[in-house]
Amino acid sequence: MSELQILVNGLVLGSLYACMAVGFSLVWGVLNVINMLHGSFIVLGAYISFFLYRHAGVHPFISVPIAAAALFALGYALQRGAINRVVARPVLTTLTLTFGLDMLAYNLMILAFSATPVRIILDLGRVEAAGVVVPVDRLAAMLLALLLTAVLYAVMRGSKIGRAIVAVRMDRDAATLMGIRVERIYATTFALGALMAGAAGAMLALIFPISPTMSGQYLGKVFIVCVLGGLGNVPGALAGGFVLGLVEAFAGVYLGPQNAMTMGYLLMLLLLLVRPTGLMGRKGYE
Amino acid sequence: MRTRYVLLAVGVAVLVLLPAYGGNYLVRFGTFLCMYAALALGWNVIGGVTGYPSFATAAFFGAGAYAGALLQVAHTPMPLAWAGAVVFVAAASAVVGIMILRLRGHYFAVGSIALVEVARLVASSWSDLTGGGMGLNVPILPGGPEYAGMVFLYSMFAVAAAAFAAGLWIEHGKLGFALRCIQQNEDAADMVGVNTTACKIAAFVLSAVFAGATGAVYASWTAYLDPSDAFSILLTLKVPVMAMLGGAGTVLGPIVGVVVFQAMEELLWSNFLEMHHAILGLMIVGLIFFLPGGLLSLGAHRRRAPARATSREVPAE
Amino acid sequence: MxxxxxxxxxxxxxxxxxxxxxxxxxxxxxxxxxxxxxxxxxxxxxxxxxxxxxxxxxxxxxxxxxxxxxxxxxxxxxxxxxLARTFQIVQPFPQMTVLENVAAGALFAGKATSRREAERVAAEQIAFVGLQPFADAPAVSLTLPNRKRLEFAKSLAMGPxxxxxxxxxxxxxxxxxxxxxxxxxxxxxxxxxxxxxxxxxxxxxxxxxxxxxxxxxxxxxxxxxxxxxxxxxxxxxxxxxxxxxxxxxxxxx
Structure with a gap:
């Protein structure tokens, strides 16, 4: 495989990883909650896309907004019903709670979908240029992932709700004084995080086999991206996503696919030692 | 307070006499009780007393299990293999501790989870050594299942007893006082002369050593290891949950939590095997919502308020 | 000298x-x-x-x-x-008692070699700054002036x-x-x-x-x-x- 091909593969993976991670990063940054459910959100989004395709023939790209909307609703309800009760508590409490909820989600998904992997096979052909081959579905997923991430960026920067989220992240108490209803912002933020996970999952269904057992793996990748890129900002998640995508692509070729994920984790641990706030860690969500 | 220790003594007596009157099933149950008690008491040192949200239990449990198993495969006598495993885990956790204890709060938690993942990935991919996903067979203890059951019950019991002794020593000693200061306010602890780095590493290593010893005994007991069993994400979550169920940061809390948790598991879950994760999840939700201080905080003779949820943590930047 | x-x-x-x-x-x-x-x-x-x-x-x-x-x-x-100091924003161990707060200074930085001795030194310093009535109260419950006194007592217990x-x-x-x-x-x-x-x-x-x-x-x-x-x-x-x-x-x- 040519170096250029590996590079392109890494970039395709990276944009998907960025899209997967950006919601998690937002929730961590704003609510100060590590959402262990994020991997299951991704998988759930993937299954929504899969079932819509299989039973209703809905094209996976059309499913992306549907999965996103469904996860938004689920996220909003979960935050209001459960997460919000512990949002001010120490990390041991919040993390254990989302960890427990993830166990529940995992179990229910196994019962509902079984552990056997499924996938959508949709041959859209491939694009070839300068000796680099990219399947069209992957290319489309990459562009869609980047588009979604860009939309989130625009929402954060431009919309009223986005600015309110940024304000809460920077100073919760001041935001309260300014009349922002923090509880609602928390719920919206959590729901947005779930939305991005659902959308990313719906796109993943097109590229990778999906199974409830993969939620842990995706969650791991999301961790890595967030630590690499720093918390709570879109450019950081993009940078982190691309770094992880490239590392996995190159490590997969040169060190063997079984070591690709390990390299990601090692990179993350290494970075935590050098810069405990990530590559682009800074205050404010932009 | 005294009643609690009397109850504990009775429990210990029942446990020690198990092989004399209980069948294999009870001996096995007792061994699991001791195993989780040792793990929860160990976790409590770093997670409860020091207040560092560690989810690394399975990393050291698995490291101890593999170290012990590999030594036994290389014809080391079982007790020596266990000792070797403990030494290995102590050294490994000291190195890892120096690195990740510089992190705080959320980053520490994520780092500790990553340790488990990395360990599992390494064990899976280094198949020349560990057998990878195919697993690793450990020599079976000769002497028949009943004899073996007794040996492993008492071995696990010894590890749990040592962990309990360490917990008592910490509670009443200088180290424990320092760790509690760190739990309350790490910067202030530094300012009053606590060598926070050294104390945290000591707590982390102590906690890891009990997980490692437990893992080594477990490997010999089950005589088979594979990466997802040794570095189980379920174990890494269960152990802190057990400690919190009884009362994190207290001496007896982890034991109470383990007994209640294991009893529930045996009575309820064994009937719903395919719902194992779901019930654990629901239990966690119930624990966090309705029992934030653990079972011991319900008692009237509470020694001190559970030191938790004092203030919103400063977002890690 | x-x-x-x-x-x-x-x-x-x-x-x-x-x-x-x-x-x-x-x-x-x-x-x-x-x-x-x-x-x-x-x-x-x-x-x-x-x-x-x-x-x-x-x-x-x-x-x-x-x-x-x-x-x-x-x-x-x-x-x-x-070398002891106090902080602009007081830094107690919030859930520990005043006595424990001060004893920490005596034990880890001062000359006390046991927790018992540290508590004895702490009691002296608490009396010196006039906080005896609150010795067994958790630090978080103190008023601002009393928290400042606690800071003094803690620093003094360190034998600066x-x-x-x-x-x-x-x-x-x-x-x-x-x-x-x-x-x-x-x-x-x-x-x-x-x-x-x-x-x-x-x-x-x-x-x-x-x-x-x-x-x-x-x-x-x-x-x-x-x-x-x-x-x-x-x-x-x-x-x-x-x-x-x-x-x-x-x-x-």
Whole structure:
């Protein structure tokens, strides 16, 4: 495989990883909650896309907004019903709670979908240029992932709700004084995080086999991206996503696919030692 | 307070006499009780007393299990293999501790989870050594299942007893006082002369050593290891949950939590095997919502308020 | 007792992201002195204390404490050497009792070798600052003036030779202030050297044997209180004309 091909593969993976991670990063940054459910959100989004395709023939790209909307609703309800009760508590409490909820989600998904992997096979052909081959579905997923991430960026920067989220992240108490209803912002933020996970999952269904057992793996990748890129900002998640995508692509070729994920984790641990706030860690969500 | 220790003594007596009157099933149950008690008491040192949200239990449990198993495969006598495993885990956790204890709060938690993942990935991919996903067979203890059951019950019991002794020593000693200061306010602890780095590493290593010893005994007991069993994400979550169920940061809390948790598991879950994760999840939700201080905080003779949820943590930047 | 100064700082330098918070600061503090450190907000006073107690590491320069080079020490080492400090924002162990808070100082930085002995030392210091009624109360339940007393008791239990008081009097009303002044005098009477960081000139002039003025990270003047406040540079940088006259009278009084 040519170096250029590996590079392109890494970039395709990276944009998907960025899209997967950006919601998690937002929730961590704003609510100060590590959402262990994020991997299951991704998988759930993937299954929504899969079932819509299989039973209703809905094209996976059309499913992306549907999965996103469904996860938004689920996220909003979960935050209001459960997460919000512990949002001010120490990390041991919040993390254990989302960890427990993830166990529940995992179990229910196994019962509902079984552990056997499924996938959508949709041959859209491939694009070839300068000796680099990219399947069209992957290319489309990459562009869609980047588009979604860009939309989130625009929402954060431009919309009223986005600015309110940024304000809460920077100073919760001041935001309260300014009349922002923090509880609602928390719920919206959590729901947005779930939305991005659902959308990313719906796109993943097109590229990778999906199974409830993969939620842990995706969650791991999301961790890595967030630590690499720093918390709570879109450019950081993009940078982190691309770094992880490239590392996995190159490590997969040169060190063997079984070591690709390990390299990601090692990179993350290494970075935590050098810069405990990530590559682009800074205050404010932009 | 005294009643609690009397109850504990009775429990210990029942446990020690198990092989004399209980069948294999009870001996096995007792061994699991001791195993989780040792793990929860160990976790409590770093997670409860020091207040560092560690989810690394399975990393050291698995490291101890593999170290012990590999030594036994290389014809080391079982007790020596266990000792070797403990030494290995102590050294490994000291190195890892120096690195990740510089992190705080959320980053520490994520780092500790990553340790488990990395360990599992390494064990899976280094198949020349560990057998990878195919697993690793450990020599079976000769002497028949009943004899073996007794040996492993008492071995696990010894590890749990040592962990309990360490917990008592910490509670009443200088180290424990320092760790509690760190739990309350790490910067202030530094300012009053606590060598926070050294104390945290000591707590982390102590906690890891009990997980490692437990893992080594477990490997010999089950005589088979594979990466997802040794570095189980379920174990890494269960152990802190057990400690919190009884009362994190207290001496007896982890034991109470383990007994209640294991009893529930045996009575309820064994009937719903395919719902194992779901019930654990629901239990966690119930624990966090309705029992934030653990079972011991319900008692009237509470020694001190559970030191938790004092203030919103400063977002890690 | 040796004649050498207790604390000698030379050429101390610290920047934060390109801003030179402390520039080439050199000074000495003799045994038994009460030195007032004044300067406008952001002059680098707290950074200077942080440098001396090892909270931040200097970019350049040297710190000698009792003849030993302590430039790269960590805070716990400073505490054990007898360099104690209080914080602008008080830093207790919130869920521990007042007694436990103070005992921590005695055990980890002071001479106490057991928890029992530490609690005995702690009880003495709690009595000294007048907190006995609250000895078994959790620190978080104390009022602001009492939390400041707790800080004093904790620092004293550490058996300090140099005590740095970083705006201990901020936020106190005038009755509380008089109590605090009295307390500082009694601490000094024990032979503990004090560096007093203060905005309240009444306090500085009432206690200090010498005053140092920090401005934009530079030590622009050090000397006897009345010389310092008469210095035009100090007047311009910090006091202002009107106040200089009033403080001049205070210093004479």
């Amino acid at each position: 040796s004649k050498a100064p207790l604390l000698r700082v030379s050429g101390l330098e610290k920047s934060f992201g390109g801003v030179r918070a402390v520039r080439q600061v050199s000074f000495e503090v003799g045994r038994g002195e009460i030195v007032g450190l004044i300067g406008p907000n952001g002059a680098g006073k707290t950074t200077l204390v942080n440098l001396i107690t090892g909270v931040v590491r200097p970019d350049g320069g040297r710190i000698l404490f009792d003849g030993a080079d302590v430039t790269t020490q960590r805070p716990f080492q400073a505490a054990r050497r007898g 030779r140099l005590l740095m008081l970083d705006e201990v009097n901020a936020g106190l009303n005038s009755a509380e202030l008089d109590n605090a002044l009295d307390l500082i005098r009694r601490i000094a009477a024990r032979g503990i050297t004090i560096i007093l960081i203060e905005h309240l000139m009444k306090v500085v002039l009432g206690l200090s044997t010498r005053i140092m003025v920090l401005h934009h990270g530079e030590l622009i003047r050090a000397g006897a209180p009345r010389d310092v406040i008469a210095d035009p540079r100090v007047v311009e940088a910090y006091l202002g004309q009107k106040f200089a006259k009033r403080y001049g009278r205070l210093a004479d009084a």
